[in-house]
Amino acid sequence: MDSSQPAARPGGVVGILAFAGIVAAITQTLVVPLIAELPKLLDTSASNASWVITATLLAAAVATPVAGRLGDMYGKRRMLLVSLVPLVVGSVVCALSSSVVPMIVGRGLQGVGMGVVPLGISLLRDVVPAEKLGSSIAIMSASMGVGGALGLPFAAAIAENTSWRVLFWVVAALALAVGSLIWAFVPAGGEATGSKGFDVLGAIGLGAGLVCLLLAVSKGADWGWGSGTTLGLFAAAVVVLLVWGVWELRISEPLVDLRVTARPQVLMTNAASVLVGFAMYAQSLVVPQLLQLPKSTGYGLGQSMLAMGLWMAPAGLMMMIMSPLGAKLSAVKGPKVTLAVGSLVIGVGYGLSLPLLGSGSPWSLLVVTLVCNTGVGFAYGAMPALIMGAVPLSETASANSFNTLMRSIGSSVSAAVIGVVLAQMTTDFGGYALPSEDGFRAAMLIGCGVGLAAAVVAALIPVRRTTPAGSAPAPVPAPEAAAQA
Known part of the structure; x- marks a missing residue:
């Protein structure tokens, strides 16, 4: 540990790292209000403009496991600070862009900075007291939901009332603020392994x-x-x-230790993570469209972009509200139970949507998103705890980053599957093909099934040990020295 760094103050450390997660989530949702306007703003085709979103997805997928491994090797705090650099630079590039190519480059650089969340969760294991670790992980995990909740209305309000470039300048300023806070108040921890080389x-x-x-x-x-x-x-x-x-x-120093990821507890947790990522993302694709489609369709609610963001915001905040309850459940019953319960609640939320769709009231969709995100809050806090309870301390960041990657893959598959369903099940509306009410019902039914499947997988996770309430997951010996149940 760098002796120049301050001693850990758990509340402050968790707050700063959660702030980093919120900024990362805001960055991901930043361009959602601009999607329809991007071709005109950047003087390009809709197909080319879609790369503004795809570039961030691809860059984040590649950079996250790399940042995790480097965090284990050279220090998680150091890699947190390094990851914020492309986030700042990418935001500035986007703010200055007037064509599609620099915008794609900037969004790609922003994606490189998305490793801050798994790095932050892993750093908690090193600098937060054992009795506070469970609740700290839950709060940090929930920060993504809060960021997503705040991001939509924040971005919509700015886009509707001022220049879209302000969005990126604000994110650049927020990322700089996060970096300054981490530099000043977050200790490094004694986590660097000093490995011989990077793969x-x-x-x-x-x-x-x-x-x-x-x-x-x-x-x-x-x-x-x-x-x-x-x-x-x-x-x-x-x-x-x-x-x-x-x-x-x-090789002896792999980027991802597949022997560790093949341990039943880690493997099954990652499998559940893919399903949870799918189920979490499906409703975020369906509900905004239902809120914004014209009322004359018979099932749309005719809300503006800003109103849609405000209706979606409470669901993200629900993740933060429920995270301490999830941590308490994990302390008493174990994170496996919390993950199973959370997945089941997600499935129930989707199930509620089936009789509520077409009610003509946004309150019905608010209920659906609140229930679904309650489950997501439980699940997202439990997954890192399960991973860290089954891997050596020296591989915490790498394993958490790989778990984050699994969730991202689930979200990407969700976008593709739900997109196909809504594209195939359409209705003619004034000469335009819009997703039909049956299409939305089918999408929500798929989300329900995947949520229930995640609950089954979570229930089958073979946990090797029971962690006492309020204690940190104990480091697991190296693969060659530990027999897994």
Whole structure:
């Protein structure tokens, strides 16, 4: 630990790291109010403008596991500060952009900074007292929901009342503020392993495989799911990721220790994370559209972008409100139970939507989002606790980053699947094809099924030990020295 750093004050450390998570989430939702306007603002086609969102997704997927591994090697606090640099630079580039290429570059740089959340969660294990760790992890995890909740109305209000460039200047200022607070008040912890070297080939291989996979998932609907480009990318992803896996198993200092990720507790938690990521994202695709579609459709609610953001905001705040309850449940019953309960609540939330759709009132959709995000709050706080309870202290950031990647893959698949459902189940409205009410019901039914599936997977997680209430997950011995149940 750097002796020049202050001693940890748990409340302040958690607050600062949660603020970092909120800024990261705001960055991700920043361009949502601008989607329809981007082609005109950047003088480009709608297809090219969609890369403004895709670039952030791809960059975050590649950078997150890399940042986690570097955090384990050289210090999580140090990598937190490093990750904020491209976030600031990318925001400035976007603010100054007048065409699509620099905007895509800027959004890609912003995506590189998305590793701050898993790094922050992992740092908590080093600098927060054991009795406060569970609740701290839950609060940090919930910060993503708060950021998403605040991001939509914040971005909509600015976009409607001033220049869209202000959005990016504000994010740049917030990221600088986060960096200053971390530098001044967050201790480094004694976590650096001083590993011999960084797995450059592993990072390139994982990055290439993820880019192929996520490009195919996110752009398949535009290119055609049966097109040569889409199928070729899927095939390339399979081949590259298989070769990458063989490489990771053969070297002594891998980017991702696949022997650790293959432990039943870690493997099953990551599987549940993919499903939770899918279920979490599905309602965030459906509900905003229902709120904004014209009332004359018979099922739309005719809300403005700003009003939609305000109706969505309480659900994100619910994650923060419920996170302490999730932490208490984990302390008493274990994070496995909390993850299963959270997933079940998500499924119930989607189930409630089926009789409530078409009610003509935004209050019905508010109920659905509140219930779903209550479950997400429980689940998001439990997943890092399960991961950190099954990996060595030296691999905390890497394992958490890989878990975050699994959630992101779930969200990407959700976007593709729900997008296909809504694109196929349409109704004619004034010469325009809009998603039909049956399409929205089908999407919510899929979300319900995936949420229930996540609950089943969570219930089957084989937890190796029971962590006493209020204590930190104990480090697990290295793979060659530990037999897993």
